[in-house]
Amino acid sequence: GESVGLHLPTLSVQEGDNSIINCAYSNSASDYFIWYKQESGKGPQFIIDIRSNMDKRQGQRVTVLLNKTVKHLSLQIAATQPGDSAVYFCAENNAGNMLTFGGGTRLMVKP
Amino acid sequence: NAGVTQTPKFQVLKTGQSMTLQCAQDMNHEYMSWYRQDPGMGLRLIHYSVGAGITDQGEVPNGYNVSRSTTEDFPLRLLSAAPSQTSVYFCASSYGPTGPQHFGDGTRLSIL
Numbered sequence: 549g550e551s552v553g554l555h556l557p558t559l560s561v562q563e564g565d566n567s568i569i570n571c572a573y574s575n576s577a578s579d580y581f582i583w584y585k586q587e588s589g590k591g592p593q594f595i596i597d598i599r600s601n602m603d604k605r606q607g608q609r610v611t612v613l614l615n616k617t618v619k620h621l622s623l624q625i626a627a628t629q630p631g632d633s634a635v636y637f638c639a640e641n642n643a644g645n646m647l648t649f650g651g652g653t654r655l656m657v658k659p
Numbered sequence: 660n661a662g663v664t665q666t667p668k669f670q671v672l673k674t675g676q677s678m679t680l681q682c683a684q685d686m687n688h689e690y691m692s693w694y695r696q697d698p699g700m701g702l703r704l705i706h707y708s709v710g711a712g713i714t715d716q717g718e719v720p721n722g723y724n725v726s727r728s729t730t731e732d733f734p735l736r737l738l739s740a741a742p743s744q745t746s747v748y749f750c751a752s753s754y755g756p757t758g759p760q761h762f763g764d765g766t767r768l769s770i771l
Contacts, residue, residue, distance in 0.1 A: 580757045591663075591749050591762030592702070599757075637701055645709060645756040646717055647692075649701035 560656045567625040569653045571638035574619060578640040582647070583612060583623045586635045595623070595636075625655075633657045661685050665750050665763035672740045672770045680735040680766050682750030690753045691733040692717070692760065693725065695746040702749060708733055709756070740770045 561567045573581070579600040584592035598605045598612045598621075605612050611624040621638050635652045642648070666681045684691065689710045694702035694717075704717030708727040722744060724736040733752075737744060747767050751760040 582759060589764075591751075591764045592760075594759040594761070597759055639702075641757050645690075645707060645715065646704055647756065647760065648718075649694075649703070651701045652699075 557651070558654045558656065560658060561628050562658050563628060563630060565628055567623075567628045567632070567655060567657075569623045569625075569636050569638075569655065571621040571623075571650050572619060573621060573638075573640050573650075575640065575642045575648075576616075576619065578642040580641040581612070581614060581621050582639045582641075583610075583621075584637045584639065584649075585632075586637065586652070588634075592637060628655075628657050630657050630659060663750055663752055663761050663763035665748075665766050667766060668764070669767045670769070672737075672768065674740060674742060674770060676737075676740050678737050678740065680737075680748055680750075680768070682733045682735065682763060683731050684733075684750075684752040684761070685731065686752060686761065687730060688752035688754055688761075689730065690755050690758075690760075691727065692751050693723070693733070693735045694749045694751065695719065695744075696749060696765075697746050705735065705748075707756075737768075742770050744768065745770045 582597040583595040586592045596607045609626045613622045637652045639647045639649045663684045692707035693705040696702050706725040708714045747765045749765045751762045753760040
């Protein structure tokens with residue numbers, strides 16, 4: 549079946565550096581993508597989203613890039629802070645009523 | 660503004676027991692959904708609803724029932740609990756399926 553997956557299960561970065569979290573998706577019909585952040589003991593928190601008619605979208609310290617040619621999604625976090633330590637999930641919607649989540653990447657920020 | 664509220668936060672059941680996980684949202688969202696999250700994994704969709712009176716199955720619906728009598732509430736029922744249903748359950752809501760979903764803080768369910 550269709551799936552969303554992540555390349556790296558754990559990413560460790562130095563405080564102040566930029567972080568890049570990657571996600572591969574296999575459903576070429578997907579037209580909406582979301583990044584979530586999940587802190588321990590809490591529910592996923594919306595970070596940023598992008599629709600398939602865009603290649604890039606920027607938020608506060610975060611940028612999402614979408615490469616439809618290779619079906620790849622990435623989340624860039626600028627000047628990573630200790631508070632960014634969490635598990636990050638990508639999710640896709642393939643024009644239906646269901647959101648499919650990837651397995652998650654744990655981001656660890658070293659002081 | 661409470662957002663999405665889930666109760667209880669923790670629950671321990673014995674195999675075969677039934678229970679209802681409650682979910683309420685105060686954002687007037689039409690779309691609501693239930694997910695389960697197993698250790699070290701992403702979220703899997705159990706059931707969803709696009710509006711009051713309408714529900715549909717997600718990826719892993721077996722063993723669960725839902726109903727949507729009001730826009731605000733979307734309870735999840737475990738009919739006969741099994742150890743395989745030990746998980747963290749999250750409820751979410753949004754204006755539509757292609758929009759940012761707001762999640763509750765989850766119900767941690769253990770079935771012995």
